[in-house]
Amino acid sequence: MYIDPHIHCVSRTTDDYINMARAGICAVIEPAFWLGQPRTTSGSFVDYFSMIVGWERFRASMYGISHYCTIGLNSKEANNEKLGEEVMEILPRFICKEKVVAIGEIGYDEQTKLEDRFYREQLELAKELDMVVLVHTPHRDKKRGTYKSMDVAIEHGLPPDKVIIDHNNEETCKEVLDRGFWAGFTIYPRTKMDSRRMVEIVKQYGPERIIVDSSADWGYSDPLAVPRTAELMRKHGISEEVIKMVTYQNALDAYGQSGQFKESDWLNAEKPNQKNSFFKGNGILRGSQLEHLLPSAEDDTIYH
Amino acid sequence: MIDKVFEVLEKTLSTPAKEWLVDQTNSIANLRGTKALFLAFSLVSRQPNANQEIEFDGSIWNQEALSRLYILLKFQESHLADEVIRTISLMADTSDINEEICLNKSYQYLTTPEAYLAKVRESCRTNVVPIFESVAHGNPYPVRYFDEEGWNQLILKALFVDSTLRPILSYKDRFNADLQIMLIHFAEERMAADRPLPADWWYAQVDKAGHPDVQKIALNIHDRLSESEKADVRQALLAAGSPISEELKQLYTV
Numbered sequence: 001m002y003i004d005p006h007i008h009c010v011s012r013t014t015d016d017y018i019n020m021a022r023a024g025i026c027a028v029i030e031p032a033f034w035l036g037q038p039r040t041t042s043g044s045f046v047d048y049f050s051m052i053v054g055w056e057r058f059r060a061s062m063y064g065i066s067h068y069c070t071i072g073l074n075s076k077e078a079n080n081e082k083l084g085e086e087v088m089e090i091l092p093r094f095i096c097k098e099k100v101v102a103i104g105e106i107g108y109d110e111q112t113k114l115e116d117r118f119y120r121e122q123l124e125l126a127k128e129l130d131m132v133v134l135v136h137t138p139h140r141d142k143k144r145g146t147y148k149s150m151d152v153a154i155e156h157g158l159p160p161d162k163v164i165i166d167h168n169n170e171e172t173c174k175e176v177l178d179r180g181f182w183a184g185f186t187i188y189p190r191t192k193m194d195s196r197r198m199v200e201i202v203k204q205y206g207p208e209r210i211i212v213d214s215s216a217d218w219g220y221s222d223p224l225a226v227p228r229t230a231e232l233m234r235k236h237g238i239s240e241e242v243i244k245m246v247t248y249q250n251a252l253d254a255y256g257q258s259g260q261f262k263e264s265d266w267l268n269a270e271k272p273n274q275k276n277s278f279f280k281g282n283g284i285l286r287g288s289q290l291e292h293l294l295p296s297a298e299d300d301t302i303y304h
Numbered sequence: 305m306i307d308k309v310f311e312v313l314e315k316t317l318s319t320p321a322k323e324w325l326v327d328q329t330n331s332i333a334n335l336r337g338t339k340a341l342f343l344a345f346s347l348v349s350r351q352p353n354a355n356q357e358i359e360f361d362g363s364i365w366n367q368e369a370l371s372r373l374y375i376l377l378k379f380q381e382s383h384l385a386d387e388v389i390r391t392i393s394l395m396a397d398t399s400d401i402n403e404e405i406c407l408n409k410s411y412q413y414l415t416t417p418e419a420y421l422a423k424v425r426e427s428c429r430t431n432v433v434p435i436f437e438s439v440a441h442g443n444p445y446p447v448r449y450f451d452e453e454g455w456n457q458l459i460l461k462a463l464f465v466d467s468t469l470r471p472i473l474s475y476k477d478r479f480n481a482d483l484q485i486m487l488i489h490f491a492e493e494r495m496a497a498d499r500p501l502p503a504d505w506w507y508a509q510v511d512k513a514g515h516p517d518v519q520k521i522a523l524n525i526h527d528r529l530s531e532s533e534k535a536d537v538r539q540a541l542l543a544a545g546s547p548i549s550e551e552l553k554q555l556y557t558v
Contacts, residue, residue: 093395097349
């Protein structure tokens with residue numbers, strides 16, 4: 001069983017969902033982010049947030065995957081001031097809904113004044129509502145941006161154990177862990193971090209507060225990054241206990257603090273079938289047989 | 305109405321849960337803006353025992369949904385009618401599944417149920433069956449506010465998503481000739497694709513299975529039916545208020 005605690009499902013295909021279910025991914029968290037190009041109206045945000053608390057959750061459930069999300073104004077689009085202000089007005093309509101496990105992903109892209117303003121305003125909101133926060137760290141000027149993200153979170157009174165700092169690498173990891181934050185690692189086939197480097201990090205730092213995710217989206221990325229990394233760890237002799245922590249348990253503990261992310265949701269979930277009212281209908285199956293979509297006994301690993 | 309809802313809630317809510325709800329509704333009534341309303345309406349799902357079932361007004365609710373109805377009624381009590389309609393419509397636009405189900409069951413208790421007609425019609429176009437059924441089943445909203453077009457689409461959609469027609473209030477009273485044409489075309493399409501008819505298609509005919517096209521369908525489909533499906537056809541033919549062909553009578557032992 002795996003959790004992918006960072007994946008942008010709205011950009012993924014039904015084939016991805018099938019492969020994820022077969023590979024043992026039972027729960028996913030979809031952080032609100034940008035769409036690859038900037039939105040021009042706040043209405044687009046309304047529909048996007050609605051989609052990730054509504055339809056996408058339903059779509060994932062058709063493949064037996066429990067879907068959760070985080071809601072927030074991302075750093076890139078925070079640079080449009082008027083839009084940012086409007087989105088801040090919209091957030092109360094979404095952030096406390098069922099299965100919204102954090103405010104996120106928020107933080108810095110170019111570390112501009114506007115990014116800083118909306119990051120701080122959302123940290124205040126998280127503090128007011130006692131919510132978990134998912135922080136996106138910048139790709140450029142990463143080290144300083146990551147440290148600044150943590151400084152500002154502390155300045156606003158967020159306890160480090162309620163904050164996940166994501167997209168870490170070898171350079172940022174130690175500081176994040178030393179300061180008591182959760183450290184997310186996005187496994188990208190070519191850029192951010194690959195499975196091989198991830199194995200080395202786990203060997204060096206151990207499994208405490210380390211969380212592996214795919215951040216799979218509309219770009220070149222891998223929705224099976226979590227199970228693939230787990231498999232590579234196995235090949236390198238890392239223990240099952242450690243693998244479970246970084247690909248399942250730590251994510252559950254970190255986001256579980258929201259009260260909205262419960263193991264029982266997927267352990268007790270009825271398998272999707274035509275008689276189960278939540279799944280039946282002509283939703284997305286279009287007459288196909290569910291049995292063909294679900295994991296079978298032979299599919300115990302993704303490497304066959 | 306608001307007192308009736310609170311009376312039922314009072315019996316099941318724990319003391320802290322009751323205090324929480326009263327606090328929230330006081331903020332909604334007294335603070336400017338809609339933030340308190342939006343947050344409270346969502347946060348209800350995070351209260352203990354949110355899923356505990358409660359009977360209210362002859363149907364099954366749960367603690368979460370009934371608390372939400374109470375919140376809506378309290379909001380309505382302290383705000384102008386226009387603002388209530390505008391705000392609740394906004395909530396419907398961005399509701400999650402359980403919130404949408406709750407709203408669909410709640411409109412009938414608001415002062416202007418008809419103001420939400422477009423929202424309810426939208427819920428009938430969904431493929432998420434529990435949302436659809438929150439309108440279709442045991443809810444007087446469609447029979448009171450849907451015109452014939454809306455009504456007929458509701459019935460067709462019920463068959464499409466393999467839901468049952470039996471809990472639809474006043475189904476028999478609102479049967480109409482246009483609906484029957486739609487049902488017949490639907491059956492012909494299914495048969496051409498060699499797919500079975502939905503379980504309730506024969507029940508859907510009420511006492512009008514004597515229609516020549518329905519008789520034709522009964523004749524053509526006979527060989528493909530299971531025994532229990534044949535019993536459904538037989539029931540429909542027995543209820544028919546107009547003559548049935550001898551051939552059909554023999555085939556289905558009517």
